[in-house]
Amino acid sequence: MNHPGIANPTASSIFPPGFAWGVATAAPQIEGGADADGKGPSIWDVFSRRPGATHNGDNLDVACDHYHRFREDFDLMAALGIKHYRLSIAWPRLMPTGVGTVNARGVDFYHRLIDAMLERGITPWVTMFHWDLPQALEDKGGWPTRLVVDAFADYADLVVKSYGDRVKNWITLNEIGVFLENGYGIGRHAPGRKEPAEVVNQAFHHALICHGHGVRAVREHGGRSARVGLTDNSRPMIPLTETPEDIAAARTAFAERNSRLLEPIYRGSYGEVAPTDLELIAQPTDFLGLNIYSGEVVREGAHGRPHSLTYPDHYPTADSPWLKLNARAMYWGPRLAAEVFGVKDVVITENGAGYNDEPPVNGAVLDLHRLEYIRSCLRELRRSIGDGTPISGYFAWSFMDNFEWADGYDRRFGLVYTDFKTQVRTPKASARWFSRIVRENALV
Ligand code: PNW
Numbered sequence: 497m498n499h500p501g502i503a504n505p506t507a508s509s510i511f512p513p514g515f516a517w518g519v520a521t522a523a524p525q526i527e528g529g530a531d532a533d534g535k536g537p538s539i540w541d542v543f544s545r546r547p548g549a550t551h552n553g554d555n556l557d558v559a560c561d562h563y564h565r566f567r568e569d570f571d572l573m574a575a576l577g578i579k580h581y582r583l584s585i586a587w588p589r590l591m592p593t594g595v596g597t598v599n600a601r602g603v604d605f606y607h608r609l610i611d612a613m614l615e616r617g618i619t620p621w622v623t624m625f626h627w628d629l630p631q632a633l634e635d636k637g638g639w640p641t642r643l644v645v646d647a648f649a650d651y652a653d654l655v656v657k658s659y660g661d662r663v664k665n666w667i668t669l670n671e672i673g674v675f676l677e678n679g680y681g682i683g684r685h686a687p688g689r690k691e692p693a694e695v696v697n698q699a700f701h702h703a704l705i706c707h708g709h710g711v712r713a714v715r716e717h718g719g720r721s722a723r724v725g726l727t728d729n730s731r732p733m734i735p736l737t738e739t740p741e742d743i744a745a746a747r748t749a750f751a752e753r754n755s756r757l758l759e760p761i762y763r764g765s766y767g768e769v770a771p772t773d774l775e776l777i778a779q780p781t782d783f784l785g786l787n788i789y790s791g792e793v794v795r796e797g798a799h800g801r802p803h804s805l806t807y808p809d810h811y812p813t814a815d816s817p818w819l820k821l822n823a824r825a826m827y828w829g830p831r832l833a834a835e836v837f838g839v840k841d842v843v844i845t846e847n848g849a850g851y852n853d854e855p856p857v858n859g860a861v862l863d864l865h866r867l868e869y870i871r872s873c874l875r876e877l878r879r880s881i882g883d884g885t886p887i888s889g890y891f892a893w894s895f896m897d898n899f900e901w902a903d904g905y906d907r908r909f910g911l912v913y914t915d916f917k918t919q920v921r922t923p924k925a926s927a928r929w930f931s932r933i934v935r936e937n938a939l940v
Pocket of ligand 1: 522729
């Protein structure tokens with residue numbers, strides 16, 4: 497292939513033809529319009545109003561006002577040359593109480609949204625559930641109760657029947673472990689409950705069945721070319737040294753640490769559950785979405801067992817304290833998923849870094865910290881592909897600064913800077929650089 501735009505095209509900087517470059521967001525984090533056109537409240541709308549629940553008491557009422565500004569946002573995306581966009585659909589917009597009545601105005605909103613993307617040559621990747629459970633379902637018990645499963649099955653049918661003629665890339669649920677552990681285990685996320693482990697386990701089982709219904713809905717109503725996968729933040733294990741012993745330790749640790757989700761889905765094995773549930777859960781998917789921000793370093797320890805190392809205080813970290821900047825996660829996460837669980841296709845559905853960036857100065861946001869970290873990640877991603885890991889796409893989190901859950905609007909992950917007072921968008925240095933990566937299909 498000819499790469500006239502790159503000064504020194506080396507094989508190791510060029511990505512495979514057809515590699516899907518994109519950016520990602522989620523409905524509750526960007527849309528606003530919290531009760532526009534008949535939308536019902538989500539658990540995040542309610543939770544964010546509790547005193548002390550979020551940084552500064554930030555809520556989702558307006559967010560990036562994407563609900564009213566999506567055309568301009570897609571103009572900017574198109575101007576940056578972005579061809580793939582991962583978004584999520586807000587369940588409470590389509591079904592304000594989670595079950596039964598369908599809100600036609602909510603359904604229409606996503607018709608307009610999807611059409612606006614397609615008009616600009618942007619391919620939608622739709623996540624069915626990115627954490628905004630209808631509050632009405634929480635009022636009936638939430639994820640720990642089975643009724644969420646039946647409700648989700650109907651919702652997934654509605655979504656795929658409504659948009660499946662134009663949407664061909666589907667993601668069922670985003671990071672099951674994160675929203676359940678945070679939301680029902682430690683109470684840091686909506687709905688803010690602190691339940692014992694068995695309750696969280698029950699919720700986990702229900703979420704896995706919902707994933708199964710998502711896959712089923714796509715197979716039944718999505719058309720033959722539709723593809724579907726689950727997005728997880730499976731913990732990447734990074735061998736301290738890339739030697740056979742530490743790599744073996746990383747492999748063992750990866751299997752153990754991620755088995756809760758990947759075992760039932762990829763091996764159909766599980767504790768005691770109804771066989772029909774397991775059939776739904778273990779249906780073949782087309783890809784595994786991985787959200788990779790960081791990883792855990794391991795080495796071979798005593799008796800050949802993996803030994804995990806804690807990051808020292810001075811280890812380079814983003815402003816999000818959990819985000820230890822270890823780009824090798826991007827090499828090892830996908831490779832171990834393929835080696836240990838036989839994943840045939842990995843799509844990086846999120847990667848990025850959260851900082852409290854300064855506002856634009858003369859129209860510029862010089863986020864070299866983000867740019868260099870993402871670049872290191874892409875270098876590792878390309879190395880993994882070079883070593884044979886099946887990876888077919890990469891989505892930067894996030895297109896623009898948005899509502900970062902409990903951290904509110906303080907923590908910015910965007911390639912584009914959002915001024916939350918004026919709603920002015922300013923592409924950061926990372927956006928301009930990423931745009932060039934997409935255009936060249938190569939590291940620049
Ligand atoms: C993901 N952790 O969440 C979510 O999918 C996004 O909605 C979110 O904005 C993004 O990452 C940045 O945080 C995570 O503590 C939240 O390891 C926390 C963790 C991982 C992912």
